[in-house]
Amino acid sequence: MPSIQLKTPNASYEIVIGSGLIKTLPARLKKLKGSKPFRPFLITSPEIWGLWGRQVLSGFGKQEQPTVLFIPSGEKHKRLRTLEVLLEQLAAAGADRDALLIAFGGGVIGDITGFLAAIYMRGVPYVQSPTTLLAQVDSSVGGKTGVNLEAGKNLVGSFNHPLAVLADTDLLSTLPDAELRAGLQESIKAGVIRDPKLFRYLESNAEAILSGDVKALTQVVASSVRVKADVVAKDERESGLRMILNYGHTLGHAIEAATGYKQLLHGEAVGWGSIAATRLGVMRGIVDKAEAERIIHLILRYGPLTRFKAAPEKLVSLTANDKKNRSGSLSFVLPQKIGEVIIVRDVTRDEMLQAAEWTIALMRKEGAKKREKPGSGRKKRR
Ligand SMILES: NC(=O)c1ccc[n+]([C@@H]2O[C@H](COP(=O)([O-])OP(=O)(O)OC[C@H]3O[C@@H](n4cnc5c(N)ncnc54)[C@H](O)[C@@H]3O)[C@@H](O)[C@H]2O)c1
Numbered sequence: 559m560p561s562i563q564l565k566t567p568n569a570s571y572e573i574v575i576g577s578g579l580i581k582t583l584p585a586r587l588k589k590l591k592g593s594k595p596f597r598p599f600l601i602t603s604p605e606i607w608g609l610w611g612r613q614v615l616s617g618f619g620k621q622e623q624p625t626v627l628f629i630p631s632g633e634k635h636k637r638l639r640t641l642e643v644l645l646e647q648l649a650a651a652g653a654d655r656d657a658l659l660i661a662f663g664g665g666v667i668g669d670i671t672g673f674l675a676a677i678y679m680r681g682v683p684y685v686q687s688p689t690t691l692l693a694q695v696d697s698s699v700g701g702k703t704g705v706n707l708e709a710g711k712n713l714v715g716s717f718n719h720p721l722a723v724l725a726d727t728d729l730l731s732t733l734p735d736a737e738l739r740a741g742l743q744e745s746i747k748a749g750v751i752r753d754p755k756l757f758r759y760l761e762s763n764a765e766a767i768l769s770g771d772v773k774a775l776t777q778v779v780a781s782s783v784r785v786k787a788d789v790v791a792k793d794e795r796e797s798g799l800r801m802i803l804n805y806g807h808t809l810g811h812a813i814e815a816a817t818g819y820k821q822l823l824h825g826e827a828v829g830w831g832s833i834a835a836t837r838l839g840v841m842r843g844i845v846d847k848a849e850a851e852r853i854i855h856l857i858l859r860y861g862p863l864t865r866f867k868a869a870p871e872k873l874v875s876l877t878a879n880d881k882k883n884r885s886g887s888l889s890f891v892l893p894q895k896i897g898e899v900i901i902v903r904d905v906t907r908d909e910m911l912q913a914a915e916w917t918i919a920l921m922r923k924e925g926a927k928k929r930e931k932p933g934s935g936r937k938k939r940r
Pocket residue numbers: 603605606609631632633636663664665666667669689690691692693696697698699700701702703711712729730731732733734737824
């Protein structure tokens with residue numbers, strides 16, 4: 559089973575990826591805690607628990623059953639008020655410093671649980687057991703935790719690494735197709751920024767990956783995690799290198815904001831944003847055309863990406879709000895070739911506008927193609 563060690567100045571932990579992992583959860587928790595006694599508290603949502611709860615519980619002995627706490631699913635519950643409910647529930651259940659929290663869900667549950675673990679009794683340990691592709695390849699790794707405010711996403715939180723990440727790729731079998739495809743855009747990102755081999759694997763095995771083949775998915779998750787872990791190890795607090803993880807996200811975030819965070823999944827917005835960033839690379843002569851075409855082709859291959867309606871001018875204005883932008887100058891991550899990106903800080907409004915217009919034109923062309931080919935829409939994969 560692939561296992562990756564993430565070492566930062568503040569933490570060192572294992573990320574294990576593979577099929578059949580949840581059955582070994584109790585044994586792994588015990589190993590993590592050594593000889594110390596602990597009480598497991600598992601945080602999840604009713605939907606996910608309905609699908610996988612029995613399997614998770616079957617691994618735990620009678621005396622060691624976890625206390626299960628539920629939060630409703632959805633980004634709109636990633637708020638301080640949800641955190642307060644959980645804090646009160648932990649206290650009411652008598653959780654003390656021996657508590658060990660387990661985040662069993664997608665990125666929303668992972669981000670909330672990580673923050674909960676950071677603040678309950680000034681900190682208790684936690685483990686990530688991510689259940690979506692996005693959470694397995696991205697959000698469970700790196701220690702960023704937190705919740706949203708009215709003013710914006712992820713504005714409150716802390717850096718808090720888990721004791722371990724245990725990503726069971728069997729769990730992806732119940733994930734809606736669109737969630738799988740959207741999460742894979744982050745894997746494409748990982749390939750573009752740092753791993754040409756992963757990129758080629760995604761090119762050659764799209765059918766198996768998209769049909770949910772566990773072996774192929776395990777390979778993709780492991781390679782994507784390796785990229786993220788490597789970047790985070792070199793720059794834990796996002797002062798430099800970690801910015802490359804933002805490839806596709808500058809315009810991606812603007813697209814999400816312009817559409818009220820409702821129409822597109824995050825990964826879909828990142829897909830469009832990555833296309834725009836790649837176009838910027840071509841416009842600047844940073845990446846050659848053939849290489850850029852391969853990137854754009856792969857992004858669309860893992861579609862269909864939900865289309866959006868937003869004026870290019872609006873998207874460009876919204877990029878100014880991106881919290882990753884330092885001191886007024888806009889940073890863009892542009893591909894140089896597959897596996898290598900550079901950070902450019904002098905992209906002009908006009909250049910952005912051109913790249914956004916080009917991307918929207920491509921989106922329209924793709925939409926027209928789809929309409930000519932009935933029956934090529936979304937299928938649910940089981
Ligand atoms: N901390 C980080 O570094 C980081 C990085 C990227 C994203 N994020 C955060 O992650 C969140 C998005 O995460 P997400 O995409 O996993 O969304 P999510 O947690 O909302 O999950 C998506 C949907 O899938 C369902 N689901 C989860 N697992 C399932 C399974 N195995 N089978 C069937 N359905 C399942 C959930 O109930 C939910 O409806 C955002 O809040 C984002 O800010 C954090």
